Amino acid sequence: xxxxxxxxxxxxxxxxxxxxxxxxxxxxxxxxxxxxxxxxxxxxxxxxxxxxxxxxxxxxxxxxxxxxxxxxxxxxxxxxxxxxxxxxxxxxxxxxxxxxxxxxxxxxxxxxxxxxxxxxxxxxxxxxxxxxxxxxxxxxxxxxxxxxxxxxxxxxxxxxxxxx
Amino acid sequence: xxxxxxxxxxxxxxxxxxxxxxxxxxxxxxxxxxxxxxxxxxxxxxxxxxxxxxxxxxxxxxxxxxxxxxxxxxxxxxxxxxxxxxxxxxxxxxxxxxxxxxxxxxxxxxxxxxxxxxxxxxxxxxxx
Numbered sequence: 001x002x003x004x005x006x007x008x009x010x011x012x013x014x015x016x017x018x019x020x021x022x023x024x025x026x027x028x029x030x031x032x033x034x035x036x037x038x039x040x041x042x043x044x045x046x047x048x049x050x051x052x053x054x055x056x057x058x059x060x061x062x063x064x065x066x067x068x069x070x071x072x073x074x075x076x077x078x079x080x081x082x083x084x085x086x087x088x089x090x091x092x093x094x095x096x097x098x099x100x101x102x103x104x105x106x107x108x109x110x111x112x113x114x115x116x117x118x119x120x121x122x123x124x125x126x127x128x129x130x131x132x133x134x135x136x137x138x139x140x141x142x143x144x145x146x147x148x149x150x151x152x153x154x155x156x157x158x159x160x161x162x163x164x
Numbered sequence: 165x166x167x168x169x170x171x172x173x174x175x176x177x178x179x180x181x182x183x184x185x186x187x188x189x190x191x192x193x194x195x196x197x198x199x200x201x202x203x204x205x206x207x208x209x210x211x212x213x214x215x216x217x218x219x220x221x222x223x224x225x226x227x228x229x230x231x232x233x234x235x236x237x238x239x240x241x242x243x244x245x246x247x248x249x250x251x252x253x254x255x256x257x258x259x260x261x262x263x264x265x266x267x268x269x270x271x272x273x274x275x276x277x278x279x280x281x282x283x284x285x286x287x288x289x290x291x292x
Contacts, residue, residue, distance in 0.1 A: 036281065039273060039274060039277035039278075042225075042226070042273055043227055051227050052222065052223055052227065053222065053223035053224055053225075053227075056223055056224060057224075077223070078223060081219060081223070084216075085216055085219060085220065088215065088216035089216055092212075092216060124210070124212075126241065126244075127215065127241060128241060128245065129238045129239070129241040129242035129245060132213075132215060132234065132237055132238035132241060133235075133238045135219070135234070136222075136231065136234040136235065136238065139219070139222060139223065139234075140231070143227070
């Protein structure tokens with residue numbers, strides 16, 4: 001099995017990677033703060049409230065241009081979570097490539113070896129359930145606090161830290 | 165059965181991998197309950213909890229459908245920690261479902277917004 005067949009076997013993953021690459025490219029070129037390319041946050045649009053993720057596209061755009069401070073001002077939660085999410089996605093994608101689910105379809109691992117790709121495995125992080133619940137609570141709390149129109153809470157609204 | 169370590173195809177009855185010697189017995193021992201620190205689940209009990217996708221869904225797309233995904237992700241690890249593999253697998257499916265619902269909702273909104281923008285451009289072009 002060639003490398004080409006190998007990626008054909010992982011259509012969903014390949015489509016996801018292509019879409020992600022296209023998304024990153026568009027996000028690097030267009031600033032969500034000034035261009036109309038990106039849709040508004042549905043939560044903000046419908047309720048007028050900032051959601052925990054509001055400003056994360058602008059933050060990611062700033063990160064792609066190396067402006068950590070501007071990214072932090074747009075959405076500190078996204079900046080903090082990004083390394084964790086990036087590792088989690090990388091581990092998931094890499095490990096997906098080696099799953100041998102259907103013995104009838106032939107060994108994907110053998111195909112991988114034949115295609116000359118090297119096996120890379122990243123350990124998937126196992127967070128204890130309490131940590132995940134705390135993380136969920138922190139995300140919701142962040143969404144509430146950044147809507148409080150009082151100093152210093154309002155500093156957490158997208159871009160507010162750049163104005164003070 | 166495929167070896168989880170090297171991927172070699174072995175007989176379903178094989179106890180160890182013929183290529184690398186890794187044990188092919190599925191571990192059923194519960195993960196020691198650990199509340200502090202990141203722990204790695206023993207091989208053979210890997211049940212995906214889709215936490216990364218749940219967080220992405222919550223932060224980048226849809227808060228109301230992302231939160232259940234996070235809750236189910238926590239449930240998966242909760243049940244893995246006490247050795248309830250079947251329960252973890254059921255919650256894993258739910259976590260996955262809520263991630264896909266979020267993805268579908270986000271995609272629908274993106275397509276809808278793209279359609280509106282296109283309509284705006286078209287009507288603008290017609291008036292000039």
